[in-house]
Amino acid sequence: xxxxxxxxxxxxxxxxxxxxxxxxxxxxxxxxxxxxxxxxxxxxxxxxxxxxxxxxxxxxxxxxxxxxxxxxxxxxxxxxxxxxxxxxxxxxxxxxxxxxxxxxxxxxxxxxxxxxxxxxxxxxxxxxxxxxxxxxxxxxxxxxxxxxxxxxxxxxxxxxxxxxxxxxxxxxxxxxxxxxxxxxxxxxxxxxxxxxxxxxxxxxxxxxxxxxxxxxxxxxxxxxxxxxxxxxxxxxxxxxxxxxxxxxxxxxxxxxxxxxxxxxxxxxxxxxxxxxxxxxxxxxxxxxxxxxxxxxxxxxxxxxxxxxxxxxxxxxxxxx
Amino acid sequence: xxxxxxxxxxxxxxxxxxxxxxxxxxxxxxxxxxxxxxxxxxxxxxxxxxxxxxxxxxxxxxxxxxxxxxxxxxxxxxxxxxxxxxxxxxxxxxxxxxxxxxxxxxxxxxxxxxxxxxxxxxxxxxxxxxxxxxxxxxxxxxxxxxxxxxxxxxxxxxxxxxxxxxxxxxxxxxxxxxxxxxxxxxxxxxxxxxxxxxxxxxxxxxxxxxxxxxxxxxxxxxxxxxxxxxxxxxxxxxxxxxxxxxxxxxxxxxxxxxxxxxxxxxxxxxxxxxxxxxxxxxxxxxxxxxxxxxxxxxxxxxxxxxxxxxxxxxxxxxxx
Numbered sequence: 001x002x003x004x005x006x007x008x009x010x011x012x013x014x015x016x017x018x019x020x021x022x023x024x025x026x027x028x029x030x031x032x033x034x035x036x037x038x039x040x041x042x043x044x045x046x047x048x049x050x051x052x053x054x055x056x057x058x059x060x061x062x063x064x065x066x067x068x069x070x071x072x073x074x075x076x077x078x079x080x081x082x083x084x085x086x087x088x089x090x091x092x093x094x095x096x097x098x099x100x101x102x103x104x105x106x107x108x109x110x111x112x113x114x115x116x117x118x119x120x121x122x123x124x125x126x127x128x129x130x131x132x133x134x135x136x137x138x139x140x141x142x143x144x145x146x147x148x149x150x151x152x153x154x155x156x157x158x159x160x161x162x163x164x165x166x167x168x169x170x171x172x173x174x175x176x177x178x179x180x181x182x183x184x185x186x187x188x189x190x191x192x193x194x195x196x197x198x199x200x201x202x203x204x205x206x207x208x209x210x211x212x213x214x215x216x217x218x219x220x221x222x223x224x225x226x227x228x229x230x231x232x233x234x235x236x237x238x239x240x241x242x243x244x245x246x247x248x249x250x251x252x253x254x255x256x257x258x259x260x261x262x263x264x265x266x267x268x269x270x271x272x273x274x275x276x277x278x279x280x281x282x283x284x285x286x287x288x289x290x291x292x293x294x295x296x297x298x299x300x301x302x303x304x305x306x307x308x309x310x311x312x313x314x315x316x317x318x319x320x
Numbered sequence: 321x322x323x324x325x326x327x328x329x330x331x332x333x334x335x336x337x338x339x340x341x342x343x344x345x346x347x348x349x350x351x352x353x354x355x356x357x358x359x360x361x362x363x364x365x366x367x368x369x370x371x372x373x374x375x376x377x378x379x380x381x382x383x384x385x386x387x388x389x390x391x392x393x394x395x396x397x398x399x400x401x402x403x404x405x406x407x408x409x410x411x412x413x414x415x416x417x418x419x420x421x422x423x424x425x426x427x428x429x430x431x432x433x434x435x436x437x438x439x440x441x442x443x444x445x446x447x448x449x450x451x452x453x454x455x456x457x458x459x460x461x462x463x464x465x466x467x468x469x470x471x472x473x474x475x476x477x478x479x480x481x482x483x484x485x486x487x488x489x490x491x492x493x494x495x496x497x498x499x500x501x502x503x504x505x506x507x508x509x510x511x512x513x514x515x516x517x518x519x520x521x522x523x524x525x526x527x528x529x530x531x532x533x534x535x536x537x538x539x540x541x542x543x544x545x546x547x548x549x550x551x552x553x554x555x556x557x558x559x560x561x562x563x564x565x566x567x568x569x570x571x572x573x574x575x576x577x578x579x580x581x582x583x584x585x586x587x588x589x590x591x592x593x594x595x596x597x598x599x600x601x602x603x604x605x606x607x608x609x610x611x612x613x614x615x616x617x618x619x620x621x622x623x624x625x626x627x628x629x630x631x632x633x634x635x636x637x638x639x640x
Binding site for chain 1: 458472487493503507604606609
């Protein structure tokens with residue numbers, strides 16, 4: 001869907017704002033990335049300084065592509081945020097607390113639609129629009145990384161819930177007496193399967209790898225090399241993922257679950273125990289057909305999903 | 321929404337088919353029950369015999385009301401069923417296995433819309449349409465009884481999922497190493513909180529009440545009288561319900577959860593531990609506002625929801 005007023009075929013300006021990097025792209029109406037820029041997320045700047053860095057990145061991208069007319073601006077940003085106003089307070093970006101991201105983008109791109117959603121939701125949208133869930137009506141997209149996030153598409157449309165927060169698969173409870181979660185709860189999927197939590201568990205079991213900053217990605221790499229504690233960590237994460245996905249499948253009658261993020265790079269070491277736990281718990285007849293697959297789009301998924309907020313707003317944007 | 325061809329104000333013929341009783345009503349476009357009949361579900365009859373009993377009940381109801389023109393026929397029936405064709409194989413009605421319920425109704429009421437859904441989904445629809453979730457966009461309706469069922473309304477519309485089975489909150493996992501579930505899984509909400517499972521647990525703890533057929537309703541009654549094992553059983557069920565509802569709230573960003581069915585008659589003895597477990601596990605900011613309330617409509621909910629499949633099909637009927 002091209003926005004009224006934009007020439008047919010105009011690209012969307014897509015933006016992906018994370019604690020580690022800022023990425024932006026021009027994305028065509030079919031989902032193709034036409035131009036791309038990225039920068040490290042600056043530290044030791046205030047909110048306005050971060051905004052100026054982002055604005056310069058976008059100006060460079062658009063100018064470098066010959067300043068084409070834009071269909072709109074789609075943005076994925078780490079949560080939490082007040083939605084759809086997109087006053088953002090990303091966990092990993094302390095400089096922004098209640099930062100009026102959508103209002104600022106609107107001021108900078110007057111007359112263009114500006115749509116902002118959670119970054120994990122953008123990844124899920126992308127997997128439904130152009131990735132592993134393409135053509136299916138009922139899809140859960142997941143990102144298993146520093147946190148565990150996701151987005152839910154049912155009957156072919158993004159589910160926002162009451163406040164734009166639907167899709168929080170990371171806080172489905174997989175072990176009510178399990179480890180405490182950063183949300184304040186206990187035994188959430190994220191508490192068990194997020195990279196840092198899993199690395200901490202592995203260290204408790206005797207895993208040693210470059211001190212306390214070693215991440216889930218390094219753990220996944222060690223698992224591929226056959227390190228027994230790392231392999232056990234992947235089993236632990238896989239089991240938790242399988243249980244949470246079984247619950248989500250029973251509640252939402254899903255067809256496809258696409259699992260992306262750093263931990264998914266462990267491949268079969270993660271997906272085999274995941275599938276085993278899923279099949280043990282998802283025993284209703286209707287759950288048999290669901291396919292749990294690696295996300296298909298990789299790194300640019302967040303940008304492609306942000307672009308879909310503009311190019312396919314009739315499916316993925318339910319707000320004003 | 322009145323169906324094309326039916327006079328404005330025409331009632332729907334609403335039918336609720338369960339293992340214990342068959343109920344039918346004429347329900348006005350606003351949800352008012354205008355006439356009502358019921359009969360015990362016959363035992364020791366074959367599928368055709370059961371159909372004849374049902375047909376006689378409906379004929380008596382419609383004739384007794386002066387044979388008004390009907391807006392359509394809405395039916396709730398125990399699952400599982402192949403949906404939307406509604407070839408039904410209700411767990412508690414062995415005489416029907418793959419019984420073509422929708423086709424039979426269509427043959428009997430030619431020219432009228434005939435819509436069939438799961439009975440627990442009809443209860444959830446009713447609670448959204450005219451009950452505890454009225455006016456809210458994102459509502460989970462639950463029935464805690466011999467089984468634990470439910471239905472999900474998001475963005476003001478019924479969620480069907482891939483095969484009409486969305487809303488199966490009873491098979492959200494609350495304790496992965498918990499009791500085996502009749503579905504073949506383990507630790508489902510239903511395995512812990514369904515009346516018969518809970519009564520079995522109470523008997524294991526020493527509860528004695530009229531032999532092995534004592535039900536969750538009797539357990540709820542004993543809890544109200546202060547029987548310590550019965551009180552503990554309500555705590556056990558309440559905790560499991562709170563955990564499952566926390567998972568559902570995080571995944572779907574709900575506003576209202578309406579809990580009905582026999583066990584909900586325990587009142588605060590069930591709802592207090594439910595709320596406590598929910599608040600301990602549902603710690604994301606956006607989950608704070610959700611209200612967990614007793615279902616408002618009681619016994620006729622299934623019929624009112626079945627009628628809503630006709631009177632408010634634009635919200636609750638997404639199939640042909």
